Amino acid sequence: MVFYFTSDVVSPPxxxxxxxxxxxxxxxxxxxxxxxxxFHVDNLSSAHVYLRLxxxxxxxxxxxxxxxxxxxLVKANSIxxxxxxxxxxxxxxxxxxxxxxxxxxxxxxFHNGKNVKTMKVEKRINAIVNxxxxxxxxxxxxxxxxxxxxxxxxxxxxxxxxxxEKEKEKQEALKxxxxxxxxxxSSLMQGPMCSNQNPDDGEDSDDFM
Numbered sequence: 001m002v003f004y005f006t007s008d009v010v011s012p013p014x015x016x017x018x019x020x021x022x023x024x025x026x027x028x029x030x031x032x033x034x035x036x037x038x039f040h041v042d043n044l045s046s047a048h049v050y051l052r053l054x055x056x057x058x059x060x061x062x063x064x065x066x067x068x069x070x071x072x073l074v075k076a077n078s079i080x081x082x083x084x085x086x087x088x089x090x091x092x093x094x095x096x097x098x099x100x101x102x103x104x105x106x107x108x109x110f111h112n113g114k115n116v117k118t119m120k121v122e123k124r125i126n127a128i129v130n131x132x133x134x135x136x137x138x139x140x141x142x143x144x145x146x147x148x149x150x151x152x153x154x155x156x157x158x159x160x161x162x163x164x165e166k167e168k169e170k171q172e173a174l175k176x177x178x179x180x181x182x183x184x185x186s187s188l189m190q191g192p193m194c195s196n197q198n199p200d201d202g203e204d205s206d207d208f209m
Contacts, residue, residue, distance in 0.1 A: 002028075003124065006135040009065035015052045016070060016132070018077065022106025029108050031143035032094040032151055037062065038108075039074045042088035042118065046078030048106075050094070059093050059117070067091075071121045072128040085123045092116045 001020040006013045019025045025048045032038070032050060037059050039049040051062070051070050070088040074081075081087050096111040096116070108118055 002139050004137045005132045007069045013102045018049045025106040027143045029097055031197050033149040036094035039070045039091045039093055041081040042079045042090045044078055044081045046081050049074040072125055073132055074160050075121050076129045087121050088118050088122055090116050090118050
């Protein structure tokens, strides 16, 4: 089971979700979207919370209110973290999550620790947690199918983009060729005009008796 939340602190509203247990977390680690950002309480057991960013948006562009929503949600779903003040929440892009065969179910590491960000959460803000919980939905998604469909649409979009670019390049090449032909024709028309008529044609001659 996966819990889905909607954050309306941004427009359009953002999708936040988390797995019910470590087995769901394992699937999310494997089949997450490249647009996802992962959140977890640092050095404490907690839920794995994911924020799905719009295409083209980066982790550095997440608005502060949305970061607070994710941090409050992950804190509220940590048995120890929910009772403590001044905890750290770490977050990073899904692509930075690292999983090896010797790790326990649900355990995760990072490809590059420098790409992991940290934010301080002083205390639980019930107003945020209650607002998010009102949007909570329980679903049983097929993570693999969702990811494969996402990748299929991405490939189709890239192919369409490539076709558009090739057609644009073709039209630009034709335009340049037409302009070159016009310049060549204009150059010929501006050259010296010569007549085929003999200067003596039509005049009487005195050279004979």
